[in-house]
Amino acid sequence: MEQIQCGDTAFILVSAALVLLMTPGLGLFYGGMVRSKNVLGTIMQSLIMISVVSLEWVYLGYSMSFGPDISGFVGDLSFVGLKGVGAAPNPDYAPTIPHMVFMIYQCMFAVITPALMTGTFAERMRFAPFLVFSVLWAVLVYNPICHWVWGAGGWLKAKGVLDFAGGLVVHLSSGAGALAAALVIGKRKGYGKEGFMPHNLPMTLLGTALLWFGWFGFNGGSALAADGIAGVAFTNTHLAGMAGMAMWVLVEWFHRGYPTTLGAASGAIAGLATVTPAAGFVGPNSAILIGLIAGVGCYAAVSSKTKIGLDDSLDVVGIHGLGGVLGTLCLGLFASKAVNPGGADGLFAGNSSFFMTQLFGVGVVLVYAFVVTFILLKLVDAVSRLRLNVEDEVQGLDLSQHSETAYN
Amino acid sequence: MEQIQCGDTAFILVSAALVLLMTPGLGLFYGGMVRSKNVLGTIMQSLIMISVVSLEWVYLGYSMSFGPDISGFVGDLSFVGLKGVGAAPNPDYAPTIPHMVFMIYQCMFAVITPALMTGTFAERMRFAPFLVFSVLWAVLVYNPICHWVWGAGGWLKAKGVLDFAGGLVVHLSSGAGALAAALVIGKRKGYGKEGFMPHNLPMTLLGTALLWFGWFGFNGGSALAADGIAGVAFTNTHLAGMAGMAMWVLVEWFHRGYPTTLGAASGAIAGLATVTPAAGFVGPNSAILIGLIAGVGCYAAVSSKTKIGLDDSLDVVGIHGLGGVLGTLCLGLFASKAVNPGGADGLFAGNSSFFMTQLFGVGVVLVYAFVVTFILLKLVDAVSRLRLNVEDEVQGLDLSQHSETAYN
Amino acid sequence: MEQIQCGDTAFILVSAALVLLMTPGLGLFYGGMVRSKNVLGTIMQSLIMISVVSLEWVYLGYSMSFGPDISGFVGDLSFVGLKGVGAAPNPDYAPTIPHMVFMIYQCMFAVITPALMTGTFAERMRFAPFLVFSVLWAVLVYNPICHWVWGAGGWLKAKGVLDFAGGLVVHLSSGAGALAAALVIGKRKGYGKEGFMPHNLPMTLLGTALLWFGWFGFNGGSALAADGIAGVAFTNTHLAGMAGMAMWVLVEWFHRGYPTTLGAASGAIAGLATVTPAAGFVGPNSAILIGLIAGVGCYAAVSSKTKIGLDDSLDVVGIHGLGGVLGTLCLGLFASKAVNPGGADGLFAGNSSFFMTQLFGVGVVLVYAFVVTFILLKLVDAVSRLRLNVEDEVQGLDLSQHSETAYN
Amino acid sequence: MKKIEAIIKPFKLDDVKEALNEIGIAGMTISEVKGYGRQKGHKEIYRGAEYVVDFLPKVKLEIVTEESKAEEVVNTIREAAYTGKIGDGKIFVLPVEEVVRVRTGEKGREAI
Amino acid sequence: MKKIEAIIKPFKLDDVKEALNEIGIAGMTISEVKGYGRQKGHKEIYRGAEYVVDFLPKVKLEIVTEESKAEEVVNTIREAAYTGKIGDGKIFVLPVEEVVRVRTGEKGREAI
């Protein structure tokens, strides 16, 4: 334990707090976009993930994700109940901070990932099957992918796939899952006919602020030390977020004639999500480029979803899914060992094989997350109908699921 | 000063900022639950504590609490006006950070404690006597209890009573005070007849998020260093919060047929409050248990208050008071020197005397805080009526006390 | 790079995150005070500064401000595109943290400064010319002043002018700019006839909370290390904030008969702004005095603005402008080398020349920022009308500029 | 058929509703309105300045009832909404020519 | 001239508006109201206790139209707002003596 650095420990603890804050921040971000009769239910779907996934994490998930490797596929059960996870560092992951600090930091990632997905089936899923689905998803989708990409011995990691802070593990896994979920659960009643205008955009903007703030912990903290890599990851996070915001607003201004505030928020989240896998592996000018690409790419995805008639209500596929794909591939282009010697060189540094590796990583995670989520939802639906009945959907989540009203 | 660690200093400074944020966070938590005509007045009662108590802290409180001990009962006046409180550490409390950093961190605890109490007399107390009462309470209730439990030489500390981050000093003192306050001030007009439904639950959920986030600084920072103890305290905080949330929601679901979002928020706060005294002294599995106990215990307390006709409007007694008691006693059960060698072993580690010590601590703080608060309120009321007159209560705090309207 | 301290790095990274949060916090602070038809546009004017100024900062501003000095006036273009700004510290500014961390921390200051100004022309400026003006202002006002005061070789710095965290660079520059802006853009339609009551004061209080929280990073982080100076700057920030809040509330209570919550918020911001230049150079008792002076001074300024008929809509001049002046001069009075050997002694320590130096600094920044802002606005207005036409002003920023509605 | 519109103080709503229930009125529609009248508006303070707010929050009740019951309804509201202070409000009685229940298509007194 | 006031379920507003458009009604005014009637209020849970909320959200439509069109309007609303469940709402018809269009000063049927 002599090697514990209080500065690194301080940084990761604060980062863990920041990432925790993102989950209710996401709840507010989503909550502002739904109709007022659904705002509590929407926030609840994020909030309750803190309980559901944290419990799962302590008694199963952490060990499956970061426990001693079983043939590259999953961790064994050594760490169940946090056995042996104490003050001594785990040198496999973070040699200068207590193992427990690493564990709780990672817990926050596991919590927010299924919460991201809730945006896609907003305003129409029953609460009980939602809980069941979320536990299963954490176990069968999140934990394996997390192990493959980040676990010591994970097979994608071994193949050289890089993901600094969760482009694959968090954004693509939830984005691909969201695509499956939107298909399974179907459109909201009134879709295409009514407007479903956001009931409280300032709430969404507040959520955006909390997400951005928390993202510094998400990406910066993923350096697992308060060093130069953390500095570059932090800087890149900010720069991609601001570039995504700028780009979305500009494209929208050009395309629709107005720069909207929800566009600014959406672009920021797109930029932040997209830079996530690359944050500690690329330079700041690349991060700005990544943000710009995210802004235009996610704008295009989101504004064309109506054409294909997919009710991905709050655009999880178009922002997190696509962001995860774009970011992971951009890392394949822009990665630079000059920035992070522990990383890789990308296509633009002459290393095309790394780009192919990243492409492979994207394909694996996309297909796996999509397929397993689809099956899981069909199973849960067969046992206990996922969808609200029509009266409840008309009445709203808040009253029908929680017997509450948001505003009096 | 050579021994100052910048990592520890960074951690406690950030923790102090986090704890400061809890006070307006509490204002929002409470503000969302009152009727819209009272929201500003309710937030104000928390916010203004920052001024009132910080002033008292600099010119009296800090010295009474942490100044050189006078026969175990109170600190002397050496530190009044922060004399001698500078960059050099105070080895009695935190040898690796500047004394001033310790002082300001503790200031934030002193600020939030009387703010917690305001939930009990929400929507009906006049502002001026409220201020007078709060100063007196800080001086005569908070400072002594703080010294007894945390001050070098404090008599409860000397007896072996442990309180990691404020189960006794913060939660039980305010919870017992709240009981006295609810009795003295009486029920709101219309109590039992009208519903008093919360006017803005998303505001309460936002408050919950800020409280949870801040609690990491509250409990984690109470290690006064960024070390393994801080890591375990941080982890336990999160785990008890999520377990409290899970349990309250489940019990309510079973009992009333619906899992509510306010229940989730309440359970989280119950879990966070209850683990506070134990955070750095127990293992994570114990913390989860503590959270579960808090969830069911506080639910039972809160839902039975109507039966005894106590208008503890926002449930300070049932959540913070009971949380403080349960947490302090649970520490007596679950404490483990294996987790923190500077702590103790509890009943389940075979040390029943420690449990009795904790029980004694609970008794002392409960009785002292209740009695002194009761007398103080009666005195202030005699000099200047505490309660709004009926017209003002009907009109609401915002207009009658502050000449403002929250929403236009 | 051996000299990088992870504790200092952790502290400045977290501080940078805190300062970033202030910009949307400011958006909410302002947003709550405008009419509901303008809330999105108002928040947007803060939010979009993150994109606009961060881009400018990377490709110009940082180098102009902190690049190698050209005759005391401005930095050269060495750092454009962040060339050479990497993990190695820049010993001129912060020898124990990566240069990139210093750069991104300073970026957050550059972002919020023009955002502060938006309060003065709230509810009536067109979005496109606002963007153009903001870029020009960052380049021609912020960057030079920043270099003069903080840049290695800056001429005001060389003269001995001190500004710990931005009394001149941030608050006075934006406050003086705001004065020019209020004059150029003119009064809102209905000014003096209608009330323009704040549409959502809890939003403003939330903004206040986020600002206060962020200010710990703003002032504390300006020590650029987690040391005793950071501790005193942090403490002073808190103490001046709470003293400003106390004073404003008291004066208002005396003057108008009621202590308002918006008064509490305003006084807090006044205290926080005013202590900014002095935070790391004075002792805590001085900080409290500064807060008290800010509370009464800014109250007087704000409540007399109606008399001179200036529509400084959200009181940027009266709070940030005056705060910057008062704080910089108070530093001239209260500065003490006993607190910070790297600082100065002020008038009350017998050093009247330092006070004159500060007065000189105030004069230079005030005149420069006022004049250049005035010219810039007139120029932009000539090219592209700054002001909304009447119909758009009646309809509100949200619909007319962004084609959105805040609440549905 | 008559329509009775009453503008009352918001905190009197519960009392009025109960009183109406007691005389067998089981249907009504309410809305939040703002009133302007003899009752002086209140002052509000905004950043050190005082503003007079003229419009005060009121609740408007609308009750459609048979001709024969109208007077009883008016009296009942009057008593239950009464505080004796300025601003207690007004009651208006308007003629109604037809009433239809959407669910059943019933008309007239059956529809109420 | 007649004024038709309809209290309907909020989620039926779009249907009613469309149906009215089809019969050539191009002007109306709506407001959010709360209704009390046969339809039972719902329960809400607040910190472990149950409360009954009597007043349910409804939408009120106001349409002024010529005498000759009134019946058609009433029937159209009835059909479009119908669900068959309790709480579907009511339609009231009131006499109107004069109508003025602010913009032009037109009166009577020209003003609608």
Place this chain on the structure above:
Amino acid sequence: MKKIEAIIKPFKLDDVKEALNEIGIAGMTISEVKGYGRQKGHKEIYRGAEYVVDFLPKVKLEIVTEESKAEEVVNTIREAAYTGKIGDGKIFVLPVEEVVRVRTGEKGREAI
């Protein structure tokens, strides 16, 4: 007695109120409503898609007054609310059979 209902543009409220004060009208009740008419709704953008919002914010004034004053009230509102653009609104006059002041029990013109 007459009841005058006027639907006007929200930003005209202050002007109308003042104009009514000048002719001695000291009581009125207002509410926020949404209007649908000739005035085209505006477009709003939501995540890259355009939606048309049909219902525009309007203010509804209700003033009960003596028969003899009704016309003056109507004219006054007309003038004060006038901008000449589509959407200026409508004024309706309805008969009122009885008026009661809650505070005093006064009826008829005394009650206004």
